[in-house]
Amino acid sequence: xxxxxxxxxxxxxxxxxxxxRAQDTVFMHTYGIQGYNYGAKTLQTHSGNFMxxxxxxxxxxxxxxxxxxxxxxxxxxxxxxxxxxSIEWANDMQITFDNGFIITGFTNNTPNNDYNxxxxxxxxxGNVQWSKSFGTKEWDFxxxxxxxxxxxxxxxxxxxxxxxxxxxSLDGLFRKW
Numbered sequence: 648x649x650x651x652x653x654x655x656x657x658x659x660x661x662x663x664x665x666x667x668r669a670q671d672t673v674f675m676h677t678y679g680i681q682g683y684n685y686g687a688k689t690l691q692t693h694s695g696n697f698m699x700x701x702x703x704x705x706x707x708x709x710x711x712x713x714x715x716x717x718x719x720x721x722x723x724x725x726x727x728x729x730x731x732x733s734i735e736w737a738n739d740m741q742i743t744f745d746n747g748f749i750i751t752g753f754t755n756n757t758p759n760n761d762y763n764x765x766x767x768x769x770x771x772x773g774n775v776q777w778s779k780s781f782g783t784k785e786w787d788f789x790x791x792x793x794x795x796x797x798x799x800x801x802x803x804x805x806x807x808x809x810x811x812x813x814x815x816s817l818d819g820l821f822r823k824w
């Protein structure tokens with residue numbers, strides 16, 4: 648019986664090895680302008696296009712958030728820089744329920760030039776709908792963002808569930824909402 652199991656396992660492993668193959672590359676492009684360019688994330692939209700999130704120097708300020716909307720072949724449909732004369736840096740992006748994007752990162756657009764969390768909401772092609780920064784008198788950074796359902800109660804439940812899995816609690820924060 649053990650010998651038979653070894654042969655079956657060997658046959659399955661051989662099948663899997665021959666079944667594995669490299670995925671075909673659909674496109675490979677570089678985006679950016681003169682200066683330093685950093686890629687952060689790429690998401691496929693509901694329409695099949697791609698939104699590329701990055702950070703670039705060389706626009707209007709020190710560093711700006713860079714968005715490039717591409718078609719399925721990777722050709723730029725539209726690109727935009729988000730920022731001013733301060734540092735605006737993006738770390739993460741998610742698609743929102745209205746097919747726009749929520750972006751988080753940090754900015755030093757404060758009276759003391761310290762760093763605050765930056766949250767930016769765009770429409771489906773990258774037009775800024777609103778932008779907010781918040782934090783303490785210390786340096787504050789955001790590394791990731793999660794899109795929530797339309798109802799705030801569902802959002803709070805989802806966040807609490809995720810935090811409990813990680814052993815954290817932010818119950819005091821939710822009283823402010």
